[in-house]
Amino acid sequence: MIVHDGYENLEGIKNAVVTIGTFDGVHIGHQEIISRIIDLAKSVDGETALVTFWPHPRYVLGKNPDHLKLLTTFDEKAEILEQLGLDHLVKVNFTKEFSRWTSEQFIQRIIISALHTKRLVIGYDHRFGKDREGGFEHLKNNAKRYGFDVEEISKQTIDNVGISSTKIRDAVEEGNVQHAHDFLGRYYEINGVVVSGDKIGKTLGFATANIDVEEKYKLIPxxxxxxxxxxxxxxxYHAMLNIGYRPTVDGKTKRIEANLFDFNDSIYDEKIKITFIKKLRDEIKFNSKEELSDQLTKDKENAIQILNQHIQ
Structure with a gap:
């Protein structure tokens, strides 16, 4: 897959079959659309393209943009889309100026002039352009003038999937990572870098890798x-992970700490990916470090059993 930083210098996309959207999480509803454009591209000996927007439009236009956390960073989204078989990912810089483009400007400048689109596929409720004026009916009524075919993913198809990025965010925020898995069609992940910690876990018999998630907009369970x-x-590696303030040891800063099983290497400054399989318990304040250590032993036993059941 080729990632295009902007639409201005696009060239060489053969018989482009295109869709549009932020696709945060690339959940199974999004996957339906990607699958459809791949099938269409095969039928016309073409290539697929997704026009997406960065930063997320709500960060530019929303009333409380800092409250929005995303299911995927841009790099995570790109990796998932590549695995799905997308040919081209076009990243459009979303600005206030861009938000004032009319639907006609968007179609003429990007869909026609930049991509030379042969077929455009959109979700049934997708709107675009200033004040969300553009939609399927406008595209359908003007398809001959635009010179490309347009297809709408039906309301029935989308409703049968019954998924939205908002629903998945709610599940992750509640720690219901299994529910998120069902919506995403894969386990929820975060990516970060291992940084130095205070070594408290080691004194309890459970050395941990402290993880810094650099993209602050990434949603943490x-x-x-x-x-x-x-x-x-x-x-x-199989592992268990704690997210929180560690009240038993009077932690004042929120931490993400992973205990990797059967692992003793030094991995400071290394990139690490965490894949969430199941929540074990809420964060608890124990009466002593000894009680905490006993609980961690139980957590590890529980985690091993869960991971052996879920991961082959």
Whole structure:
């Protein structure tokens, strides 16, 4: 897959079959659309393209943009789309000026002039252009003038999937990562870098990798303990992870800490991917470090059982 930073210098997309959207999370509803444009591209010996927007439009136009957390960073989204078989990802810089484009400007400048689109596929309720004026009916009525065919993913198809990025965000914020898995069609993930911690976990017999998630807009699951997979240096390990303030040791800063099973290497400054399988429990304040250590032993036993059941 080729990632295009902007639409201004696009060239060489053969018989482009195109869709549009932010596609945060690339959930199974989005996957329906990607699958459809791939099938259409095969039928016309063409290539697929998704026109997406960065930053997320709500960060530019929303009343409380800092409250919006995203299911995928741009790089995570790109990786998922590549795995799905998309040919071209076109990243359009979303600005207030761009938000004032009419639907006609958007179609003429990007869909026609930049992409030379042969077929455009959109969701049944997709709107675009200033004040969301553009939609399927406008495209259908003007398809001959525009010179491309247009197809709408039906309301029935979308409703049968019954998914939205908002629903998935709600599940992740509640720590219901299994529910999020059902909506996404894959396990929820975060990516970060291993940084130095205060070594408290080691004194309890559970050395941890402290994880810094650099993209502050990335949605982190609810505080608590989780059974997870940890991928570092291209190897994946069973692990358990805690998110929270560690009230038993008077933690004042929120931490993300992973205990990798059967692992003793130094991995400071290494990139790490955490894949959430199931929540073990909420974060709890224990009466002593000894009680906490006992609970961590139980958590590990529970995590091993869960991971052995879910991961082959």
């Amino acid at each position: 609810a505080d608590g303990a989780y059974a997870v997979l940890a991928t570092v240096k291209n190897k994946t």
